[in-house]
Amino acid sequence: MVGFFTRASQRRLAQRLEDSLPAKAPLVLHLVRFPQLTINHAVLVFDARQEEAFIEFRIYDPNLPEQPETLRFDREEGTFYLPENLYFPGGRVDVYQIYHRWCY
Numbered sequence: 001m002v003g004f005f006t007r008a009s010q011r012r013l014a015q016r017l018e019d020s021l022p023a024k025a026p027l028v029l030h031l032v033r034f035p036q037l038t039i040n041h042a043v044l045v046f047d048a049r050q051e052e053a054f055i056e057f058r059i060y061d062p063n064l065p066e067q068p069e070t071l072r073f074d075r076e077e078g079t080f081y082l083p084e085n086l087y088f089p090g091g092r093v094d095v096y097q098i099y100h101r102w103c104y
Contacts, residue, residue: 005095005096007079010073010078010079011075014075014080016097017029017048017057017097018048021045021046021047021048026044027044027045027097028042028097029043029044029045029095029096029097029098030095030096031043031071031082031095032095032096033092033093039082039087039093041088042062043059043060043061043062043069045058045071053075053076054072054073054074054075055072056072056073057070057071059071063085063087064085064086069085071093071095079092080092080093080095
């Protein structure tokens with residue numbers, strides 16, 4: 001594992017993702033539950049909707065290609081949430097961006 005996830009680091013990531021999306025370039029995220037690893041999956045973020053309490057990221061999930069899915073970031077908790085689907089029971093996920101630097 002690259003490192004531990006803190007609520008502060010997740011807040012910084014959510015803000016960086018939201019700031020990067022106007023460039024219209026999709027972003028690749030790795031979703032995990034550390035240390036359980038009940039999920040170990042990559043998704044593509046292509047849009048965000050901002051509310052006072054949360055940011056709703058629209059994602060393409062290659063396991064569910066029929067329609068866009070949602071990854072929600074709770075601003076107060078500093079936590080990402082993925083809804084229940086075919087491969088994940090739903091709940092908190094730890095997130096980090098991949099394929100955005102030469103070494104990862």
